[in-house]
Amino acid sequence: MEIYQLRYFVNVAEEGNFTKAASRSNISQPSLSQQVLNLEEELNQKLFHRMGRRLVLTDAGHQLLEGARRILAEADNTLRELREDTKLGYRVSVGAIPTVAHFFLHAVVAYCRANEIKIKLRSQEDFRAAIVQAVLDGELDWGVISLPLVEPKLEIIPLFKEPLLLALGAEHPLARAEKITLADLRDQNFILTGSASTVASLIIQRFSGEFDFRPNITHRCAQLSTLKSLTAMGLGVSILPRSARSANDPEGLVYRRLEGPPLIREIALIRHRRRHLSKGAHLFEDAAHAVVGPLKEMAPAGSAVARVAPAEIV
Secondary structure, three states: OOHHHHHHHHHHHHHOOHHHHHHHHOOOHHHHHHHHHHHHHHHOOOOEEEEOOEEEEOHHHHHHHHHHHHHHHHHHHHHHHHHOOHHHOEEEEEEEOHHHHHHHHHHHHHHHHHOOOOEEEEEEEOOHHHHHHHHHOOOOOEEEEEOOOOOOOEEEEEEEEEEEEEEEEOOOHHHHOOOOOHHHHOOOEEEEEOOOOHHHHHHHHHHHHHHOOOOEEEEEEOOHHHHHHHHHOOOOEEEEEHHHOOOOOOOOEEEEOOOOOOOEEEEEEEEEOOOOOOHHHHHHHHHHHHHHHHHHOOOOOOOOOHHHOOOOOO
C-alpha cells in the first residue's frame, strides 16, 4: 500500500465519483479506477459499492477512510515540519469554539510573544462538532472545546471551569433586581447561539429538567457579536460564559450572577490519541497550561492575560 494510493482513495471517497476524483487527483479516470482496484485486491476487501455513477463506501471503506485521513495528515505534517524554517516558529494548528477563541488564543499568543516562544499558529473558529471532527480527521493538532465529550479516540485534557452569567440590557427590569434565579426567566425571550452551541444546549437541558419549561427562543445567532447587540437592545436575555465578556461589548449590555446552583461549563484541550505531537503542538500545550492560572484568577492589571480579561459584572 502506497501513500499515493491512499490519497487517491480519499479523493474518490470524498467526491463519490471517479470522474470528479480523477480531476482532483490530476490523473486519468481509468488510471484512478485501476489504483482503487489494486488497493481492494491488496486488502482483499471491497471499499465501494458501485451504484451506477455513484460510489458509496462499504464498512471496510469507512474504516480505511478514517485511517487514511490520519496517515495522510501525519505525512503532510511531517513534510511541512522538515521543510519549514524553524527560525520563524514551529507550526501548530488549533481549532476553538467561538466563546473561547476570542480570548484564549489571544492569551496564548501573547504569552508566547512575551516569553519568546516561536510558534506559527493556524487557527480555526467553529462550533464544537466541527472542531471535534477536524481533530478526528487529523486536520488539527488541538481543539479547544467545552465538555462533556465522550470519544475514545480523543485524549481530553481539562483546562478550566467557568460560570455562566445572565446577559441583558441595562434597561431590562431584571437588571435592577436584587436577586435573579433561573425560575425568574420563565417568561423571558431568549437570544441564543446556534443549535450546535453547547452553551445553548446546556441552558435548554437545565431549564427543561429542573423547571419543566423550555426557554422561549426568539433569536438564534451565528455570531456572538450579533447576540450581544440584540441583547443590549433589550430584545431578550441571554446566558453566556464569563469569558465571553469583553471591553468591546456594546453599550448597555450588563451581566448578572444567577442565584442557586451555578451553571458551569468546563473547557478542555482535545487531541487524537494516535496523532504525533509536533514541536509546535507541544509548545502550544505548554503555553495553554501556562495561561490557565492567570485566567482563573482574572490576572492582575498589566499582565499579558489581563489585557484581554473581561469587564466586571454589574
